[in-house]
Amino acid sequence: MVAEELDDEAIDRTPQTSEKNKLIESYKADFSWEVPANSISDSQNSSSSLRNITLSVNRGELVAIVGKVGAGKSSLLxxxxxEMEKICGNxxxxxxxxxxxxxxxxxxxxxxxxxCFGQPYNKILFNKxxxxxxxxxxLEM
Structure with missing residues (x-):
């Protein structure tokens, strides 16, 4: 309740009707869950959760974000x-x-x-x- 409001201008949002084919573009962007201590943040010294994110998603593409637990998949989304503070980048x-x-x-x-979720028990499927x-x-513990 006492957290700072997120900057609505941090992400450039335009209608999909624009001529560009890229729906999501990110170039050398750093993001953090915390607001930097100083207003002029040095990307190298910040406590960024995500660093140097360069990504492009074109219209009609199917993209999967995969990785280990804690790798930052949900943070990227x-x-x-x-929902995260953009430290630098576009x-x-x-x-x-x-x-x-x-x-x-x-x-x-x-x-x-x-x-089993209401289905009959199947030992092979259960073990898979x-x-x-x-x-x-x-389970061994």
Missing amino acids: SAFLG VSVRGQIAYVPQQAWIQNMSLRDNI IIEACVLRPD
């Missing part, structure tokens, strides 16, 4: 939504962006019931899911 978004974040949840039931979710080390 938040940056393009204008960012343009043409058209509208919709973002539905992943929300982890679990039913108040057994692990098996959460995986345990392996795919990398749950084996947790």
Whole structure:
């Protein structure tokens, strides 16, 4: 409630009807979850969460953002939504962006019931899911 308002001008937003084919463009942009201590920020000394982001997404492209937990996938999306402070660089978004974040949840039931989700138990499929979710080390503990 006491946080500073985000700068609406940090990201150049133009309608999708513009002639440009690039829907999202970022050039050497740094983003941070925190407002820099001084108004003239030195990118090299800032506590940037994302650094030197150069990205271009053309109309009609399908883009996947993949990486390990904590690599910055959600932060990158938040940056393009204008939810992070832009420290330096240029960012343009043409058209509208919709973002539905992943929300982890679990039913108040057994692990098996959460995986089967009302379907009959299938040991082979169950074990494939345990392996795919990398749950084996947790279950062994």
